[in-house]
Every structure is written in C-alpha cells, then in structure tokens.
Amino acid sequence: MHTFFSGVGQLARFTVLQARCCAYAVALLGGIAVSRALPELPVARYDLVLVYGLLLTWAARRLGWESRRDTMVIVVCHVVGLLFELIKVRLGSWSYPEDAVTKIAGVPLYGGFMYAAVAGYVCRAWHLFELRFTGYRAAATAVVAAAVYVNFFTHHWLPDLRWPLAAAMVAVTAGAWVGFTVGRRRYRMPLAVSFVLIGFFLWVAENAATYVGAWSYPHQLDGWEPVALTKFGAWALLISVTFVLAERMKAATGTPRATGG
Numbered sequence: 001m002h003t004f005f006s007g008v009g010q011l012a013r014f015t016v017l018q019a020r021c022c023a024y025a026v027a028l029l030g031g032i033a034v035s036r037a038l039p040e041l042p043v044a045r046y047d048l049v050l051v052y053g054l055l056l057t058w059a060a061r062r063l064g065w066e067s068r069r070d071t072m073v074i075v076v077c078h079v080v081g082l083l084f085e086l087i088k089v090r091l092g093s094w095s096y097p098e099d100a101v102t103k104i105a106g107v108p109l110y111g112g113f114m115y116a117a118v119a120g121y122v123c124r125a126w127h128l129f130e131l132r133f134t135g136y137r138a139a140a141t142a143v144v145a146a147a148v149y150v151n152f153f154t155h156h157w158l159p160d161l162r163w164p165l166a167a168a169m170v171a172v173t174a175g176a177w178v179g180f181t182v183g184r185r186r187y188r189m190p191l192a193v194s195f196v197l198i199g200f201f202l203w204v205a206e207n208a209a210t211y212v213g214a215w216s217y218p219h220q221l222d223g224w225e226p227v228a229l230t231k232f233g234a235w236a237l238l239i240s241v242t243f244v245l246a247e248r249m250k251a252a253t254g255t256p257r258a259t260g261g
Contacts, residue, residue: 003212007077009183009259010182010183010185011020011250013182016048017084017128017129019048020128021064021121021124021128021129022121022126023060023120024056024060024117024120024124025117025118025120025121025205027126028052028053028056028113028114028117028210029117029208029209029214030213031049031052032049032090032209032212032213033212035048035049035052036212041122042097044098044101044102045098045100045206045213046098046099046100046102046103046108046184047101047102048099049110049113050102050108050109050110050113050144050217051109052134053110053113053116054139056245057071057074057116060120062229064125064187065120065124066124067105067123067127069249069250070120070123070124072238072249073119073122073123073246073249073250074116074119074120074123074246075116076119076120076245076249077112077115077118077171077245077246078111078112078113078115078116078243078253079112079113079221079252080115080149080241080245081111081112081116081233082107082109082111082112082115084149084152085107085112086104086105086107087153088152088153089105089106089107090105091153091216092218093217094143094215094216094217094218095216095218095221096108096216097216099215099219111215113207114209114214115242116149117203117220118202118239118242119245119246121198121245122242122246125180125215126246126250129180129181129182130180131178131179131180131183132178132179132180133176133177133179133191133247134177134179135175135176135177136173136175136176136191136247137172137173137176138247138248138251140172141169141172141173141240142145142248143172144165144168144169144172144240145169145240145241145242145243145244146170147161147165148165148169148237148238149241150243151165152234152238155225160182161235162234162237165237166233166236167199168194169192169237169240171197173190173191173192173195173215174192174198176190176192177189177191178190191250195236195237195239195240195243196236197209198234198235199232199233199234199235199236199237199238199239200235200237202230202235202239203227203229203232204232204236206227207226207227210227211224215228225244226228
C-alpha cells in the first residue's frame, strides 16, 4: 500500500512539473482560442495574436519562467520555425486563411510562436526536471536532425526519407539516456523514447491548435477534422531539431548538459 501511494504521489509531482513546463504553450493556445470567440474587431485576429504572443513572451521573462539563455534559444527556434512556415505554406502543406496586416507570403508573424512554445517547453523541462544526458553523441545527432529539417522541404520534389531518417535517429541516439528528477528521486529513459512521447503530445496539441483556428490543413478548410496520425511521426522527428538547437546553445553558454558515452 505504501508503494502504491508513493507511486501516486510521484505521478502527481510529475504531472505538476509537466504542467509548469507547458504553461507558456497552454497560455498561447488559450489566447488563440479566445481570439476566435471575440466579436468582429477592426484589428485582424492574427495581428491580435501576434501582439498577445509578444506580451506573453515578455511576461514569461518577467515571471522568471525563462532565463536569458532560454530566451535566446526560444528566439532562434522562433526564427527557424518561421522559415519552416514560409516554405511549407508556399508548398501548400497548410494555410492561414484569414487576412492580416502582419502576414508575409501567406504566413502571419505569430506562426513562429508555435515553435517558440515547443522550445519554451524544452527549456523549462531542462530546469524543472534537472535534465542530464549520458551517452549523447552531439555531432551525429545534430547531423541527423539537420537532415530531418531539410527532408521536410525536399520530400516535395525528392523521395521522402522520413523512415530512413527515423532509423538513423534511433541509431545515433542508441545508448543515449535522459535523466530527470521528480521529487527526491532520479529516473531515466532512452532519449529516443522521449522524442516519441513529446511527439505524441505535440500531435495532440496540434489537433487542439487547428480546432481553434491557429492554422488549417487542406482537409480542414471546409470544417475541422482530426490531424492525420502521420503527423505524430513528423513531430517525433521534428522535436529532435528543437532539442539539438537547445543543447548546442546551452553548450555554447556553458550550461551543464550532457556527457558522452
């Protein structure tokens, strides 16, 4: 019985920590949902969301949710994400159907906040869970993550290498473990498993985001439908890009991060 209640307590602590890690993302998604329920205003909804995102980022910094180093990581991921959006929207992968002043090539500038929210989650988890990595091959993982990012564009003209890249990611992260703290206890799991778990919850969040009109896939333009399950795999791969950017920038600033195998 003691073991049971101890396990429940640890699960509760883990849930609370995860909720704290997701605070920025939840607040961003909540703001987008509220914006859809607003009456018609002289300001475009996408423009309002951009202002809200900027204020939310400022508030997160003031509240101590992010350190200066974390903010650097988030800004870089915002820019990388916005570039991703510009290319994918141009290729017709998804769209932002509403008008706005702050749209460039069909992409509202707030689009980068989606990726910034993912980066914010990674940075918060790094601190709150006291993440440490063993057996991590930084250079090899960075190369595969870069290939993953490029493949999301090139598969429109060249063969899609998603599955070979997934196999390559499993190979380069074999033996890599992420250690984390919950309460007074340390746990660990394979790094590749953490990518899969985060990818699943990002897919769930993407369903919520498209439901409240953050963006729309072609099959959702005539009414919301669930996001294809294949996007779960895409997020499991794409999270590696965010992780590598965070790890490299933390390494450059001397933040404790990982030890080799």
